[in-house]
């Protein structure tokens with residue numbers, strides 16, 4: 001088999017066979033196929049697309065390029081969730097403890113933040129002492145012991161995706177649904193859970209800008225899960241404003257704590273209730289989504305979810321006095337109010353601009369090697385649908401940096417106001433089951 005023939009076949013719009021796809025993934029992982037040929041194929045896939053069967057073969061080949069975690073020594077149904085990335089997305093830190101408190105087992109591998117999106121691992125590390133580097137043995141033991149563990153993805157999982165994703169990033173080939181879907185699903189499938197819930201975000205702060213493109217991605221990923229016999233479902237959620245009110249690591253952990261104590265913002269509460277209902281149904285711990293949602297609401301009201309969050313951090317070395325006393329999280333030296341200079345109603349908050357601004361205030365990283373200021377970020381005081389009067393605070397920027405005048409202006413410009421009253425946004429727009 002020759003790589004050039006595979007590239008030409010896809011260039012001319014034909015479907016690749018299972019053998020051809022394996023030849024490419026194996027050869028590229030081993031360094032036998034050069035970057036220039038891999039990028040030519042990625043570009044051909046971007047233009048020509050892939051059939052359902054080809055996407056399943058690509059996913060399977062990437063999944064088996066490294067370790068596939070064996071969670072069979074954990075009793076019960078192992079559930080997992082994945083978000084395609086957003087701004088203010090602290091869902092895992094609320095949803096994970098809630099489904100675990102309801103009896104599901106969550107053995108989750110998460111990522112770090114990059115660019116305008118945050119990562120669960122960074123958020124967890126804002127609680128002093130917390131480690132996210134667990135051995136596989138400790139990870140499995142912890143899930144058996146307390147029903148939940150969250151760790152960083154090991155280097156041995158899906159090395160083909162690591163290499164291909166880095167290449168796509170610099171060759172203009174990220175925005176291909178077959179490539180995004182196989183990249184996400186190969187990692188999820190290698191992580192070993194029995195069920196997967198995908199939170200596919202759309203809007204200004206998300207990969208997918210429209211509901212239609214998000215639905216296409218979700219349908220493709222659910223199709224991959226089905227063809228590999230894994231119960232996979234998806235929800236399509238709004239990212240046309242940040243999720244909740246807090247953006248930035250420690251600020252988001254504080255919001256996660258408040259949410260588990262029954263004081264969360266409506267969009268976040270709705271999201272974890274609906275997602276949790278589906279995950280409990282997938283785990284066969286509820287007959288219907290509605291029954292699952294009721295159990296999630298009870299786990300918030302009883303404090304069982306918050307207790308599970310404390311167990312999670314305690315097991316991973318975190319100082320849980322910060323969870324009981326969130327006022328212990330250090331505040332940034334500067335808290336700068338962003339003031340509205342007009343009356344009106346908030347119609348839209350540009351999530352991308354808020355995410356980038358939070359990063360520039362110190363709360364995120366532009367490259368993987370950048371250090372993060374855990375206290376930096378943005379607290380929104382207004383959400384879409386809210387009435388605003390001239391002089392009202394729209395948001396507060398938290399930073400230890402000097403200057404930042406341009407960032408403050410960008411945060412102000414992220415708020416779009418109109419004279420007309422607007423409805424609040426609903427968080428979940430559609431389902432793919």
Ligand code: URA
Pocket residue numbers: 165174179180181183184
């Ligand atoms: N996230 C991934 O893991 N892979 C992609 O291709 C895009 C987003």
